[in-house]
Amino acid sequence: MAIDKSLVQASPVISAIINSDDTGVLTIDATEETHTGTSADELRQSLMGRVFVEAAKHGRPVRISTMDETGLTTLLCSPSGEVEVEPEAPITNEVPLIVPAVDVQDVPKTPVAQGQAVATVENTPSTAAPAVQEAPSGRRALREAGSFLAAPSTVEPATQGFRGMLNNFGLSLAPSAEELSEREDIRMVSKHFAGTRTIAVVNQKGGSNKTPTVADLAAVFGRNGASVCAWDNNPTTGTLGWRTQQGDHTRSALDVIASADALLSPTAQAADINAYVHHQNTDKYDVLRSDSDVDGTHEVTAEEVDILHRVVSKYFRLILMDSGNNHRSAEWNRMIDHADQLVVPTTNEEDRVEAALLTLQGLDLKGERAAGLAATAVVVVSERQEGEAKLSQATAAKFRPYVRDVVVVPFDPALKSGQIRYGALRLATRRAWLRAAAAVARGL
Structure with missing residues (x-):
């Protein structure tokens, strides 16, 4: 039922x-x-609940002006x-055209020359034959015609923020710029590529957040439908x-190497991996572990990396490779x-930042292909402690002139230790990892 706007008064403000x-x-x-x-939705529910109480106190509708990140x-x-939503009054500079009524008796009786048409104010049907439009002088080829179907332009209503909450009351407000940006990032990480793509996560210094970067990027892609292996x-x-x-097993990359012939055979099935x-x-992703045998002496060779990559590429569409610290191995x-895409993680600590730079510079000198990976890399700056927002932005600014994109991930206690669960992260942290994954996907 529509609100009776005539009942709205100037007060309360x-x-x-x-x-x-x-x-x-x-x-x-x-x-x-x-x-x-405790959340944006809970805050908005509290505010609107108070406004409804005020409307009930006055026994009529009330007006409220709201200001948030989407505007007024x-x-x-x-x-x-x-x-x-109360629409804004249209603003126009046009002067209304007022046409006075004209009485037929007031029309002057002007003499009409022979053969001249007579003007009349009466709407009398014409008995003259309609003019015949001439056929066009030329035709265009049918193959030149574009589709007559209109391009899809419908945008789903807002589901987040104040607009999303109002839509729960039956409105249909458009999403904010931030929600549209998030939808675009989700679209990017949901893309299916033709063939397998490989992402290398590298920094030659330990403790630079490589493993959490691999796990969180894999989670974003996996949760959005990709077939992902974190290797x-x-x-x-x-x-x-x-x-x-x-x-329910302890197998690692070494077991894959030993079983490579069977896993690569034409009779192998998708579930064998x-x-x-x-x-x-x-x-929603899978992990290929490194060898954890404390007595092990086997060192994986370049040829064995090729074998592993062939196997993993057969069973997964997206590979995220964690790496050690020895860039000479x-x-x-x-x-x-x-690698098809390079991700360079770092924290705000000076030695990790310097190591990230040296990693990029080393690849830049390695050859044309490696230099291309460095120039189009995505740098992820992860905060190690609370209150490092300014330092993180300053760190990000150092890398921006040299790489394709830089994303800052805020501190999150769920990433400090223990098993990494994407769903346990704070909302702002998850949004940052989605933004980082979308930046990576744009390079694939």
């Missing part, structure tokens, strides 16, 4: 300011009220909980296996040979 930190200020006739919520919106709220291409026991779920990788139940350099 109500406005709401909604901040990005889930706090808000509601002002009713110059009296301010502070509202907070004016709403009408009824005592029964109905909400409508720990480490000469010694890598940490990817420690920070992810283990399956499950005996060698470790599935992440909630994040055979398996590290062969990983670069197979």
Whole structure:
């Protein structure tokens, strides 16, 4: 039922300011009220609930002006909980055209020359034959005609923020610029590529956040429908296996090498790889672990990296390769040979930042292909502690002139230790990893 706008009065004067930190200020006739919520939706529900109470107190609809990251919106709220957006009055500089009524008797009787048409104010049907339009002088070839179907232009209504909450009341407000940006990032990470793509995650300094970067990027792609393998291409026991779920076996990359002929045979089935990788139940990707035998002495050769890549490429569409710190080793350099996209993670610590730069510079000097990977790399700056936002932006600014994209990931206690679960991350952290994954996908 539509709100009766004639019942809306100039008072009370109500406005709401909604901040990005889930706090808000509601002002009713110059009296301010502070509202907070554990989430943006909870805050907005609190604010709107208070406005409905005010409408019920007056027994009629009230007007509220709201300001958030999407801009200014004016709403009408009824005592029964109905909400409508009040459209802005159209602004025009046109002067209305007023045509006075004309009486037929007032039309002057002007003499008409022989053969001259007579003008009349009466609407009398014409008895003259309609003019015949001439056929066009030429035709165009049918093959030149474009499609008559209109390009799809429908945008789904907002589902997030204040607009999304209002849409739950029956409105159909368009999404904000931030929500549209997020939808575009989701579209990018959901793309299916023709053939397998390989992403190498590298920094020659330990503790630079390589493993969390691999796990979180794999989770974003996996949750959005990609067939993803996170491969720990480490000469010694890598940490990817420690920070992810283990399956019902202990097999590693060395077992894949030993079984490569069977896994690459024409009779091999898609499920055969499950005996060698470790599935992440909630994040929807698989992990190929490095050898964890403390007594092991086998060092993976460049040729064995080729074999592993052939196997993994057969069973997965997207490969994220974690790496060790020795950029001179055979398996590290062969990983670069197979890479389609380079990701260079770092923290804000000075030595990690310098190591990231040296990694890029070393690849730039390695050859044309490696230099191309360095120039189109995505750098991910991960905060190690709270309160490093300014330092993170300063770090990101150092890399931006030299690479394709830089993304800052805020601090999150869920990434400090233990198994990495994407769903356990804060909302802002998940948004940052989605942004990083979309940046990577644009390079594929």
